[in-house]
Amino acid sequence: MSVIYHAISAILLFWHSAWQRLLGDASALGTDWSWVLGIVFLVLTVRVVLFPVFVRQIRSQRAVQALQPRIAELRTRHRDDRETLQRELVELYRAEKANPLMGFLPMVVQIPVFLGLLHVLRHLKPTMPEQLKTLYGWTVTQFDSASSATLFGAPIAGTFGSTGRDxxxxxxxxxxxxxxxxxxxxxxxxxxxxxxxQLILRSGWATDPPQRLVQRLMLYGIPASLLVSGLIFPIGVIIYWVTTNLFSLGQQTWMLRRYPPPVNGASSPEARADTPKAVTNGNGDEPGRPAAPKVGAKPTNRRRRRAT
Structure with a gap:
């Protein structure tokens, strides 16, 4: 984790230095903007680096959505044989180059970044010994400046649950x-x-029960957990999270326009090609069914009277 702490610190200090050169040490509205904007641009840096991963994520999600009719067919066919079902699902995903786990990759990649920033900001305490202030590439001056930085009068190292002593x-x-x-x-x-x-409604609810459960967990479980855990997060970390969410809303809007979900759960081209089409007779009706009466046609008797 030391490598992550050094990387997060380097990006944060770079953007703080850049904004300090531009804005100086002036503050407004009780806010040290060079540090707040340093955190915001830390988010932007991470998201730009991860952008290709998000593109792969949305492409993989579209591929999995297109396969839903075939997946449902396999589940019906092998509902009593889970081993065969899993094997055929793996083969289907491999053949169509779809990865249902790809949707979790951006979140997994961002977790170390979030934990690294959480550790670095929790490290910002005025009483920290001088030899520890220079950890992760900080100078004593930078450490003291960050430990006293505020947002609307609240220190970015403070939390909702900070004690009176802190x-x-x-x-x-x-x-x-x-x-x-x-x-x-x-x-x-x-x-x-x-x-x-936004992501679930625009992408559609999954037809697979386990995936639908994951979607519900993301929609309700994660926000509920943040309501509790957010009380112990430093204010600087919450700034990071809010900025990430706002960036995600904009990014997803663009991605979902660029890569729209299948219409009405449309299957892949191969699945549509395998779907048999109804054979019709010359009138456009399926064979074996009586032809539809024409509009305005008079009913005719099948039996004709014998001529007398």
Whole structure:
């Protein structure tokens, strides 16, 4: 994890330095913008680097969605033989180059980044010994500046649950910290829900029960857990999360327009080609069925009277 801490610190310090050269040390609205914008641009850097992964994710999701009719057919055919079902599903995914686990890859990749930033910001304490302040490539001056940086008067290293002693060390007012943290936590929960909802509604609910369960977990479970865990996150980490969600909303809007979901659960071209078409007679009716009466035609008697 030390490599991750160094990487996160390097990106954060780079953007802080860039914004400090542009804005100087001036602050407005009780906010040290060079540090806040450093966190925001840390998000943008990570998301730009991960953009090809997100493109692969959406392509894989579309491939899996197109295979749903064939997957349902396999589940029906092998409902009493799970081993054969799993083997044929693997073969189907391999043949169509679809990976149902690809949807989790961006989230998995971002977890170390999130944990790295959480560790770095929790490390920002004014009472930290000087030899520890220079960990992960920081200078003492940078460390002291970050540990006192604020957003609307609340230190970015503070949390909603910070004790009175912690707040005293940060030189912060408890009411201000809790107010800013509460607003950010609420924003984090709402934007997480909207981001998940946007993706699910635009992509469609999965027909596979396990995948549908995962979708429900993403839609309701993750926002609910953030409502609790967000109370212990440093304000700087919540800024990171909210920025990530806002970026995701914009990115998903673009991706879903660029890679629209299959219409009405349309299957792949191969599946559509294998679907038999109804054979019709010259009137456009299927053989074996009586021809539809023409509009305005008079009914005729099948039996004719014998001529007398």
């Amino acid at each position: 707040l005293a060390l940060l030189g912060a007012d408890g009411a201000t910290v809790r107010t800013v943290a509460a607003v950010l936590v609420a924003t984090m929960v709402v934007t997480t829900y909207l981001s998940s909802r």
